Amino acid sequence: MDGLDLASHCRLLFHNHPTHPRLVRRAILYPLYVCAEIAIISTDLAELLGSAIGLCLIFPRLPLYAGVLLTATDIFIFLFFADPSRGHGRPVRVFEAIIIILVLTVLCCFIVLLVKVKAHWPSVFLGYIPSKDLFHSKPNAIYSAIGILGATIMPHALFLGSFLSTQDRVSLKTPSQEPLPTCSTDHQTFGDRLKRRFKQLFSVSRAERIAASRAYRTEYGERENNSLSFIRQHLNHAITDVVTSLLGFAIPINSAILILAATVYHNRHPLQETVGLFDAHDLIKRNIGSGSALVYAFALVCTGQAASVTATLAGQVVSEGFLDWRMSPFLRRLVTRLISLIPSVAVSVSVGRDGVDTLLVISQVILSVALPFIAFPLIYLTSSAMVMRVVELSDRPSTFSEANEKQELHCEHRSQITPTDSPAATPMQATGSEGVHMELPPSELHPTMAVIGDVREVTAPSFHEGLEYVDFSNSRCVAGIAYAVWAVIVTANCYALIMLFMGRE
Template sequence: MLSPVPSSHDNSSSPTSQPPARSQISVVASASKTVLHHFKKHVGVGVICAVGYFDPGNWSVDIQAGASFGYRPMLFVIFLAGIIAIVLQVLAARLGCVTGLDLAHHCRLLLHDHPRHPRLVRRLVLYPLYALCEIAIISTDLAELLGSAIGLCLLFPKLPLWSAVLLTGVDVFIFLIIGDPSRTGRPVRLFELVIILLVAMVFVCFILLLVRVHPDWQQVFLGFVPSAGLLQAQPNAVYTAIGILGATVMPHALFLGSNLATQDRVSQPPQPLPTPSDTREVSFLQRLQRFWKSILYISRSERNGLKDYTSRHEFRQNNSVEFIRAHLGHGTVDVILSLLGLAVPINSAILILAATMFYSSGNDSSIGLVNMHTLMLQSLGTAAALLYALALVCAGQTASVTATLAGQIVSEGFISWNVSPFVRRLLTRLISLIPSMVVAISSGGSGINALLIASQVALSVVLPFVAFPLIYLTSSKMVMSVRTPKMSQEKLTDASPIPSTHPVSVSDALPTYQPPLPVHTCVTVVERKSDDPIKRSSTQEHVVVDYSNGYIFTAFAYTIWVVVLIANIYAIAMLGMGQTG
């Protein structure tokens, strides 16, 4: 008779058993909301940066590597190059998100007004570094131009090569159609969607091609496992591996990633107030005049007054902790997933195609972009060759647009040269167009392949000079520290944090949130500390949050830099001695 009582009591107390289920539902709902917010607001930057890692220059190196050495040694090299690219690209994203300035502007702040020898540092370090970066941009654009031209010739066989090179200059108008994301301080979603669409086309084309060639997937997966085959192979295997590294890690992508990371992708854009000129009727001639002024301007003034482009690092105010917490984690995840999910698979697919078709047959001599298409047409048919040519055109065009955008960022950052995207695109394309036209008319396809190799060598030479200031800046507490009022920091600490989605391999080095350092008393604007207790009690206390790299990751990053430097020196030495195979 007493048994029903405890059962009813247990049913009434059953909510104690419900919270685990409810908590699981809330966790899933929160995670789904976070993922939806990530795809809605933050996806795009990583894809744009990943474009530079599978440009036509990569295609040439990957095709030759696959045809000459097969799966086993070189697939691991592609994966290793992807890891190095992820490390450097994440550092670029952190620099832009925390400080609000891109890598080019930071190089100017660091070198333009040196405390002791300003003129000497400008002439011996800043301007030569800027010249090297411009050489990298032009070399990148040269590879994209040649790749797009070859792709057009493959799609339209009757089109002469020099005509295809000339036609690729039409993409100078792309910025006028889809907007310029470097000037608004906010994402241009149309620009990002166009790039995502072109990248998706490249990705789908390679999936279809891999289905057609039927590679040995067991050997493919073993190819990503490190082995001693790289050092035991013929001498030019090391040179080819270095070529993959130099062609994969692109200097211009670091400038581009640091700039796009400064954009506010969360808050709503401010609505401009109407002005008297907006209410007046504007004639057609006035509209035409405004249009040409908007695309044909060159100035030496700063871009806008919303950011501090002149104060040295010790006097600058970085982005707020709120902004960093809203963007840093999502931006890091976007970059990592884009490089691992797009750049590495596409480069691997190119090498797998070449290895499957040519390595077993021993036909590995001078396999270039055109030879690959010809052999694919003979082996797999017209449809596969058409997919290959279409993917080459899409890859060349997407990489060309992003290279121009990076060139614009470099010129504005290093020398404060304000130039419209149209003018910048025209100048860069003309510099690349002249040698391409000369080589296409005089030498044809063989000369184009040699020009592609020369462009990748130039990129390899520039990479260490760009990577070093990036590692140095992100490892500096002075550059990467954020000063915030103590009360504001306490509210941020009490609030529920955004779940961290960092991979395990970089979690200790790239934390999205770090505990605050000991409280410093702010006596003046320049953050001087006072020993006077009266002054200390009368001022507001601030918390300094340090977002610089940890000691372990700093050592890891500098180790990567040394490896890249030694590899490039070795490749240049072998190229000079003619021992590249």
């Protein structure tokens, strides 16, 4: 609605709380950020290991630690060419297109495996109906259900999905946003351009810092959301994206994994309770064929690549949103990758296959525990009319955010503004920190802009009863269903953890 993602909204909600701001910040905001970071690192760890195992299955002579290192490196190569955080438009579309190709490849691989496995489909469809046998099966089927739920609704996907949904997919770039060519850049060699690109990886531009500081100046009640026409233009895309991702990819792929495991493994090896990814590959190779085993390994690689890219980018979104941590996206991804890389390499070298399988299980348990903490703010914010309402004025000239952006382009960040005797009739004068004298016409100034010291604070016009709003928040019925699903997830997680601590795996 207002161009902020879920992580930024959490900061806006808890950072400067009207009552006990420090207590709320330390008791809610920072623990929530730590929980999100742990979930993202756990996701990155699992997908890093999965992709590395897939490479080792395709190339049997490749050591496991080498597969881990290769997987950790190729993510940076991908994000070097398709970085959605560095701009709108083409980078976002390239990023989404590559992820779609990877996910489609995974879906096609599992469709091929399902055709070859020849499952008993009447029994398969009966498996979608809940029954008491879930609690009596061995191993307990609740664990599988929780794992599928965590794989379908992963915590990092909530942050990254909200970030991508804020991208402007309609407006075109104005000519002023494009850098003008100069004589020095026209005659640069390939080495100079590569060196400049390398420096940009470790830097954050001033425009990005100003945009970040502007986002947290006002509270929800004083913020003006995007226009109604803007919201409606993007709403169809968001609905199509969510429905297609959930019903077209997530549920079919996770169902295919479960059907494949039940058909190939469960009825043929009743004495062995658990298998890892290596064991699953051996079973598919022995029961279906070498070609199917190769397809399975390739699906592992594509799954790991897609999820690793999204998890790494989600880590950047979370740190910038929760803490306003304006570090280079490349450095942020490097930190996230190293945190998950160290235990992966250590376990793969010291313990081997069995240790990797155990590490995968631990990461999935962490994801299941973290999901309710991440989902609750999303449900709360989307159910709030203050956050989700839009002024019903389609022909207004510009939003408050656009006016505020114009002010930042005219004035330096620490400029002092001195009004004349008649501010309504004469232009205002601004003297920048470097002595640059500028005149700003009254039309460019917002009537509610106040000056405190040498830092300008902009307050949006307060909403009054004369305005009409279109409310996009969840209805009471939808909010009730969302909270009920959230409660079911919490209950299932508590049950699984209790059974795990009791040793009843």
